[in-house]
Amino acid sequence: MKVELRGVRKSYKAVRALDDVSIQFEAGQIVCLLGPNGAGKTTLLRCLAGIAAPDQGDVFFDNEKFRRDRLDLRSHIYFMPDFPFLFWEHSVARNIAIILRLYGADGEGAENRVFELLRDFDMLALALRPVFTLSRGQIYKAGLTAMLAADRDIWLFDEPFASGMDPQGIDAFKRHAREAIRRGRTIIYSTQILDVAERFSERICLIHEGKIRAYDTMEKLRSRAQDKDNVLEEMFRALREENL
Template sequence: MALLEAAGLGKRYGTKRVLWDVDLAFEAGEIAGVLGVNGAGKTTLLGCLAGMIGWDRGEVRLGGERLDRGRLDQRQRMMFLPGEGFHFGGADTIRNAAIFSELWRGIEAQPPIDLEEWLERLGLLEIAFESVETLSRGERYKAVLLALHCADPEIWLIDEPFAAGMDARGMEAFRQLVLAAATRGRCIVYTTQFPELAARFADRVVVVGSGGVLLNESTKDRDPEELIRQLGQELGIHGAHS
């Protein structure tokens, strides 16, 4: 049984069908990359899957059970991280991560990672006690990624992490955090506009556009260069390369 599903999912904005009759299923331990051009519905899809955006038809299922947007116990099994991230005002990086951990996993829960090690790997150790609000965009996003990892929900829904202003150090740490989470059986779904990244950092790629799913394919046993070209064609990108 899939951990997270969209079944006949449809969402309108006014008269425009952004998503319609979308069927998708995501497994525990899977890393999925969702691609699409601007306005294709990537963020809307993640918002619906997280229960943060209402839909007009179909349903979202969590462990085979219909998602009820009013049920906190279901919502706590997942977290949606928007492109700009979010944090608790005034909290420093360590306190912010602790708040997320307490809200999602309980006050006595221990983080699944060595906090000091990952502060170092993310390049946040020297600014760990500065308010998240005062950090640069890239630093702030890294602080929120750390908080997400400390919350450690079953399902991670991450919008445009590769366009969040992180430096190379943060990008590599993000990959390692996600891989570690998948090893623990977490389901990670992220959006991107970059075929090269999705082809090399996902177990499955999904392309959305024209209100539906244009491609839904495993990356297993696929040649990355061939897959990048195929994704580029679906997205209308000519000359997509590694």
């Protein structure tokens, strides 16, 4: 599913979080939203998820204009904020069941999918525990399990690598994400960790002060950079110098 923003502007009082952003994300790739704090990454993700309303411009999915009542479009998207939205007093398994039913993904085979995911994320032993007895990383893994089990077309993540997940969880997440890409899913995530951005993403979207400053594959960005070994660091340095 193709995702597109056309001339999107979004302000929070005096701060312009997104400034005339036009960008297109093709299906079947992992896109990293990279940028300093307050660059507009989370706002962009929230606009895609329908949580933030653009002041101007529109969001399109497969050339269809996004509206909150277009549930046919919304059912293809799954947004995972930096803290999963779960029912804390209920168990991990119950939360997964509620979410699967919400997306109509509770049919035959859901049990095996959920079992495998829980095992992959080391969550099986905690599956019947109420969410609020878990650590931050475990809660994130619970949300992630629900998301992966629902398996929508577009996966939106806000800072998944700053979620408190352990290395095993991060590894499992990367593995499942790469498998999903092969199935044609689109993954858009934000991060501040340059190493992860470089190795895990197919395309990098550099945002600064609400504007898209670069959007390309790592190879192309590297070919344009002077310091070929530290492409992203160089871009960040340039942005910083621009501000000084």
